[in-house]
Amino acid sequence: GAVVSQHPSWVICKSGTSVKIECRSLDFQATTMFWYRQFPKQSLMLMATSNEGSKATYEQGVEKDKFLINHASLTLSTLTVTSAHPEDSSFYICSARRSGEYQPQHFGDGTRLSIL
Amino acid sequence: ELKVEQNPLFLSMQEGKNYTIYCNYSTTSDRLYWYRQDPGKSLESLFVLLSNGAVKQEGRLMASLDTKARLSTLHITAAVHDLSATYFCAVDTNTGNQFYFGTGTSLTVIP
Numbered sequence: 001g002a003v004v005s006q007h008p009s010w011v012i013c014k015s016g017t018s019v020k021i022e023c024r025s026l027d028f029q030a031t032t033m034f035w036y037r038q039f040p041k042q043s044l045m046l047m048a049t050s051n052e053g054s055k056a057t058y059e060q061g062v063e064k065d066k067f068l069i070n071h072a073s074l075t076l077s078t079l080t081v082t083s084a085h086p087e088d089s090s091f092y093i094c095s096a097r098r099s100g101e102y103q104p105q106h107f108g109d110g111t112r113l114s115i116l
Numbered sequence: 117e118l119k120v121e122q123n124p125l126f127l128s129m130q131e132g133k134n135y136t137i138y139c140n141y142s143t144t145s146d147r148l149y150w151y152r153q154d155p156g157k158s159l160e161s162l163f164v165l166l167s168n169g170a171v172k173q174e175g176r177l178m179a180s181l182d183t184k185a186r187l188s189t190l191h192i193t194a195a196v197h198d199l200s201a202t203y204f205c206a207v208d209t210n211t212g213n214q215f216y217f218g219t220g221t222s223l224t225v226i227p
Contacts, residue, residue: 108158109157
């Protein structure tokens with residue numbers, strides 16, 4: 001169990017467009033979901049933490065108006081990169097976590113975003 | 117600010133050899149995770165270490181945790197090419213709500 005599906009896996013689009021990435025927990029309810037960004041050959045950087053039904057908590061330096069996060073249900077969170085520019089090109093990974101102590105994070109397969 | 121550092125950052129080793137990757141962290145936490153990442157892929161969970169002195173083994177990999185020293189190790193025994201990947205350790209806060217990843221160790225096993 002504990003499968004997290006992320007969609008799409010790869011997207012290429014022109015500068016100025018908005019891109020939505022979905023993260024779904026397929027076989028469990030995820031009270032908390034996390035969004036990470038990873039540049040080539042670097043570690044994962046936490047962008048924001050979202051709890052179902054409440055506003056996301058963004059890490060310092062992450063623009064909340066640029067990266068819109070919605071966690072409308074216990075199985076779905078979305079990240080929308082608004083007016084994307086080439087510097088937003090990156091590998092975005094979501095993870096989901098059940099409620100309770102010591103629950104591990106389960107990771108999606110990631111979305112490779114390329115902005116031309 | 118919580119810091120998680122791994123050592124080494126890059127590692128190239130021959131098949132059949134042993135080596136240890138170290139993960140140091142700067143705050144109190146009883147929970148440490150090890151992940152594997154293949155190029156272009158997401159993270160695969162390897163180990164979850166939940167207490168001081170915890171030791172877990174899976175195949176040629178063994179992970180341990182010393183919470184007093186704030187140190188975890190990932191030991192590779194008789195490396196094989198299939199182990200080539202990037203390995204990350206991660207620590208979460210005592211609330212369990214935030215993960216902090218180490219810098220990563222890129223491992224290449226040479227046949």
